[in-house]
Amino acid sequence: MTSSIPSAVTVPSNNVVPSTSTTTEPSTSAEPVAVAVEDSSNLDNDLLDILGIDPTTDKKYGKDLHKDLSVRLQHWTTVGLDKDLKKELKDRYLTPGNCKLIDPPILNAEMKAAISDINVKRDKAIEAKQKVLTSAIVCLGEAITLLLPSKDKDTNLIKLLMDAIRIICECQHSD
Template identity: 30%
Template sequence: MGKTKRKHVSSSEDSYSEASEESMVTSSENDSREEEIYRLKQRIKRLKKRRHVGIRHKRQQKRPRHRRSSFPTPRRTSALGHKNNVGDTDTDSSRRDNEPANLLGEPLQKDIACQWSKDSTGKLVGLNPKTRDTLIKKYQIPQNLTAAQPPVLNPEIKAAVAEASITRDQRLEKTQNQMGKALAALGIAQTALLSMLKEEGGDRLRQVIETLNDAARLSADIHHDQSLSRQHVISLNLDRNVKDLIQNTTLDGWLFGENLSERFKAAKAIEKTGQELRAQQKMAPKAARPRTGSENLKPPPRQTLGGQKYHQSASRRRSTRRTGQAQQQSRYSQGHKPREKTSRRYH
């Protein structure tokens, strides 16, 4: 009997192990199938993406190319904004050749154009510092055109501004001085032509004078813009009250007008007077309200409130506690009996 039981137990253990092995095999097969399905899905996605990219590339190839416009294309620059040095002169000359005719005027004489620009590139030449100083000293500002001189920075503003702003203002002042000397040269040429016109006459001279006058007016406008730029650069480091004071100043020999210190003192005095007037208005006594017949709006005194002991200081609470104890002792000494506690009965 015992042997048969042992055989039955061993057979059940074998069947259990076989079932567990089968379940493990099926689970591994399911995992492998899921991995294969996932790989197939990813491959289908990649194929769809490639197909979409190929269709888009074919569409771009089928698009008709636009005709090349006659307007010049902008010069290519690197990522840092520097121009390409390879073939700069060739591209520049071709760009200028392709410009529309309505943007360019009649050509100048060759000798005049060579003085202002290089041989064939058309770029303006920067003057040598020595040549620049010679030309600036050659022409003087006329007596009746003192506005062509660059205005001087006020010493009060100069003391309150950073050194970097002063350096930038000096550069702008130098450019403005050079523009004023150019105005003086144009004025001298116009004066000579006007005297020739009075003596000889002729439409040709009138045309020359008109052209020089236009050049002088453009130069004067640049001179005025330089003054406004200098004011803006300096006013960036000033207080808001000072900005309001110098906002609408007229340009004269000084950049921010004459008598700036006096105007600043007057503005300070006005501001101080306004502050005093505002302080007097605040300190003025309030008018008493008319008393009405009812006193319902009047709040009860502080001590009659229920929680007055919490609003008192610690020393005050101790003193009131002592006085209460003393009053109780005096009542007991006089034969006063405390009230007995009675329980209420509800019928």
């Protein structure tokens, strides 16, 4: 026998479980017994304090982006860029001659010979990621370079671009 409570958890009937039905007899059949799951709105403040802060409410979000931009950003961060587009972007935004240190360092032959293959592969993966970050830094740098000599500088736009480039440079540095 099962209860028709909408939010129910099914447990084996041979366990001692408080019944939600009107009868007080324990079930002896092999059928599962439904147990109602309590809604947290019924809990008093002392119990909610013991449980702690709801972790799903801790996350703070910023301003919404344009919906067409949002869809693309979420897709690219969860699926990644198409292989050809990724190569095209890396080829388009080459490291400037006056800013060579933004390129990732290359593991020299002596170090490569001294470390395990797993560590060499790990270093190659970090290097590949850093090359993508370099392309992003160069792209933003070119945009800022276009804006700086303008007579009517949009300082808010330059500030946003500078914040983005700083964040990406920090990612590059931390790797």
